[in-house]
Amino acid sequence: MAKSSFAASSSRFPNLWWMLPGVMLVFLMTGAVVRSLAESGWASGLSILPAVSGMAVAVGVALAAWPRLNRWAAHGLSLVLAWAWIVQQIGPLLDNRLLGWRDWAVELAIRALTWGRVLASGGRGEDIVLFVLALAALCWWLSYATVWAVVRQQQPWLMMIANGAVLLVNYTYVFPKPDLEAMVFVASALLLLVYHHVMQRRAAWETQQISYPDLLPLRAMWAATVVGAALIAITAFLPAQITAERALQTWESLRAPFRAARAAWEDAFSTINAPPGAGSISFTARVAPLGGSRFLGFDEVMTVRSTRLDYWRAVAFDRYDGSGWSNTTGELARAALGVATAEQARTPLAAGETIPLTDRRARQVITQTFTLAQDRNDDLLLVGGTPLQFSLPASLEHVITRADSGGIMPIYDDLALVTAATPLVAGTTYTVTALVSLADVQTLRNAGTDYPQWVRERYLQLPANLPARVRAEAARVxxxxxxxxxxxxxxxxxxxxxxxxxxxxIPPPPSNADLVDWFLFEQQAGYCDYFASAMVVMLRSVGVPARWVRGYASGDFDPEEGVYIVRENVAHSWPEVYFPGVGWERFEPTAASYTSAPQRPLQSVFGEELEDAASSASGAALNPGRFEEPEDELSASGVSSGAASAPAAAGRNPAGSGEWFGWLLAVLAVPASVGLALLGGRWWLARELRGLRLAAAAYAEMGWLAALAGLAQQSWETPLEYAHRLAAALPEHAVTIHGITAAYVGERYRRGAVVRVPPEAARQLLRRALLRYAVRHAVQRVWSPVRVR
Incomplete structure (x- = not known):
């Protein structure tokens, strides 16, 4: 046994040999947090964060181990060194015309002051460099303060909690999840607690002059490492006893407190990227970069009551730079009006006030009612089609230009977004009177190419370095x-x-490539952001104006309530193409299970183009507080049913002529109708299942056929509960039903799990059984009223 050579008076400031394990653990713990931020994809330029954190650890060790330096002097010196080092790292991200550290520091100071004034006036910050600066300062503080707490104060608890909170906030939103960084953080934090306890015991032993082996602290650390690794390995192989649904509910509950934090960040830094998995709460960022994999949640966003199926538009973007999209509409309006922020340039709209649109051909006026299921942190008012009126006071972000005479010329047909004048909280209900398209193919073909000047200037833009093969491919197609x-x-x-x-x-896209080019010729796979971007860019390359739009797909229709239920997982982007006189028309290049392409007749069913039904869009016809009941398509356009049936009556044969021929047609029509219905149903089902994985497609097909049989899944049923009920109705196919459901749950909720779908022969037998059940169910429904009578 040997007595330590350290005196009690020196235990508060141990030498480097005893500091080294703690410093290494701090480096690992904070390094895991910083790396998760650097790899998150929130913004370009975050690669500087590890260098900032590493320097902060070194400065923290030097200042904390200096016994004669009091804490205030140490913290002040740390702030000076932090500013100097962060400016040095951020400098290359600034304008190349700035020559050195001094110019960089002045530029950052000016930007910070401007940013503060914008926020104070109610605007939203749009300087991405300041976001990088804020994260760099956060990483410096985490690293330096953690070292100080461990070495000087010997109280690591608070800083461990701070590091964990930052990691958890980041982990909540980014995808793919930084699992390795999270494991390193947990392991190093636990070992840091052991180190802290060992150092406390060592100090107590030296104070009491108790002998202990020289390497006892290191042995204790090694033992803790072995035990921790063993526990991690054992728990990794334990069977999971929790259902996927319960795990999802727990995760959503844990994630909820951080939604407000993200909203605050978006107000200060509205141009930060939305990493995959960030959800769909906010769309107001001025920049929408194209990224890697995404994973959206299943929270209900809103319900929509509408007589027409449509997509619900949130924001339109106009400018493509090779890596993503930006919305410059507000900035153009700000410059034209000479105000400080884009928000101040928005046009106020009173409740019930009509927007003076000019593109109104081939449109129908309908009313849509939106009910929010969660707070909209961006206060966006959504719409299916083109908005005319809102039941709430609103603000319009649209292009405003200077006329040749020097006056202001607003262009309401170039509307980027609409925000409410009051916060939109969960439970808010508002109505929108909208123009929805009834344009037919012939009308759109005849629209011509006489585009207004604002369309030519904004919606044919492409980056100068767009690869030539993108243009060539568009021309070839x-x-x-x-x-x-x-x-x-x-x-x-x-x-x-x-x-x-x-x-x-999909993998993260390369940083030095045009991402539409990468999608078309290298990756050849992606989600809606890439499909919509490719279509807009390819159309612009051949002179067809188009824009990139964000919002939500239609959602799931609830026949009992008569509403569309819109969830986060149908957050969507799509292209809109401009046709003179008609306006913006939606297209759908994304072949996914949740999308639907617009269905347009070849020509007007009325023999002529529909003029705008909103020419009388004032007064009671556009009462925003009243929801319109579904109208017959003919009566909605001013054509009576009697007029529509007159030609048929005029051409009818006298009674008795062709009687046998009519009976023959009736007999043949029955099997023909059944055959066409079966073929149509099969085609529709194949279309709906396109793009789904095997397990998801099998489960969706089973659910659709079961719904025909009166065994539809209820909203409150989990997949496993639904499988039990379905198996009880068809016990001879219980194995197949449970097999399909288990494969679907594993594929949906357990990433990387190996799933086994029942063979095709078993699924075919289940299809036939469900169809027979559906026929019996239909016969019973028809026969029961007859027996009652």
Whole structure:
């Protein structure tokens, strides 16, 4: 046994040999947090964070181990060194015309002051460099303060909690999840607690002059490492006893407190990227970069009551730079009006006030009612189609230009977004009177190319360095389809893109490539952001104006409530193409299970183009507080049912003529109708299942057939509960039903799990059984009223 050579008076400031394990653990713990931030993809330039953290650890060790330096002097010196080092790291991200550290420091100071004034006036910060600066300062503080707490104060608890909170906030939103960094953080934090306890015991032993082996502290650390690794290995192989649904509920509960934190960050830094998995709460960021994999949640966002199926538009983007999209509409309006922020340039709209649109041909006026299921942190008012009126006071972000005479010229047809004048909290209900498209193919083909100046200036923009093969591919697709009009060209490119693979699990795109080019020729798989971007860029390259739009797909229709239920996992982006006089028309190049392409008749069913039904869009016709009941398509356009049936009555044969021929047609029509219905149902089901994985497709098909049989899944049932009820109705196929459900749950909720779908023969038998059950169910429904009578 040997007595330590350290005196009690020196135990508060141990030498480097005893500091080294603690410093290494601090380096690992804070390094895991910093690396998770650097790899998150929130913004470009975060690669400087590890260098900032490493320097902060070194400074912290030096200052904490200096016994004669009091804490205030140490912290002040740390702030000076932090500013100097962070400016040195951020400098290369600034303008190349700035020559050195002094210019960089002045530039950052000016930007910070401007940012503060914008926030104070109610605006939203849009300087991404300041976001990088804020994260760099956060990483410096975490690293330096953790070293100080461990070495000087010997109280690591608070800083461990702070590091864990930052890691958890980041882990909540980014995807793929930084699992390795999280494991390193947990392991190093636990070992740091052991180190802290060992050092406390060592100090007590030396104070009491108790002898102990020289290497006892290191042996204790080694033993803790072995035990911790063993526990991690054992728990990794333990069977999971918790259901996927319960795990999802728990995760959503844990994630909830951090949603407000993210909203605050978005107010200060509205141009930060939304990493995959960040959810769909906010769309107001001015920049929308194209990223890697994404994973959206299943929270309900809102319900929509509408007489027409549509997508719910949130924001339109106009400018493509090769890596993503930006919305410059507010900035153009700000410059035209000479105000401080884009928010101040928005046009106020009173409740019930009509927006003076000019593009109104082939449109129908309907009313949509939105009910929010969660707070909208961006206060965006959504709409299906083109908005005319809102039941709430709102603000319009649209282009405002200077006329030749020097006056202001607002362009309401170039509307980027609409925000409410009051916060939109969960439970808020508002109505929108909207123009929805009834345009037919012939009308769009005849629209021509006489585009307004604002369309030509904004919606044909492409980066100067767009790869030539993107333009060549667009021209090749159009030539192969022999498409001459802008509409036919859009259809040709839409069909070409729908043949590519839909996938949300894609690698991060390269930083030095045009991402539409990368998607078309290298990756050839992606999700809606890439499909919509490719279509807009390809159309612009051949002179067809288009824009990139964010919002939500239609959602799931609830027949009992008569509403569309919109969840976070249908957050979507799509292209809109401009047609003179008609306005913006939606297209759908993304072939996914949750999307639907617009269905347009070849020509107007009325024999002529529909003029805008909103020409009388004032007064009671556009009462925003009243929801319109579903109208017959003919009566909605001013054509009575009697007029529609008159030609048929005039051409009817006298009674008795062709009687046997009529009976023959009636007899043949029954099997023909059944056959067409079966073929149509099969085609529709194949279309709905396109893009799904095998287990998800099998489960969706089973659910659809079961719904025909009166065994639809209820909203409150989990997949496993539904499988039990379905198996009780069809006990001879219970094994197949449970097999399909287990494969679906594993594929959906257990990433990386190996799933085994029952063989095709078993699934075919289940299909036939469900169809027979559906026929019996239909007969019973028809026969029961007859027996009652």
């Amino acid at each position: 159009i030539a192969a389809a022999n498409a001459e009009t802008p509409y036919d060209q859009a259809i040709a490119i839409e069909a070409y893109l729908r043949r590519l693979t839909y996938s949300e699990d």
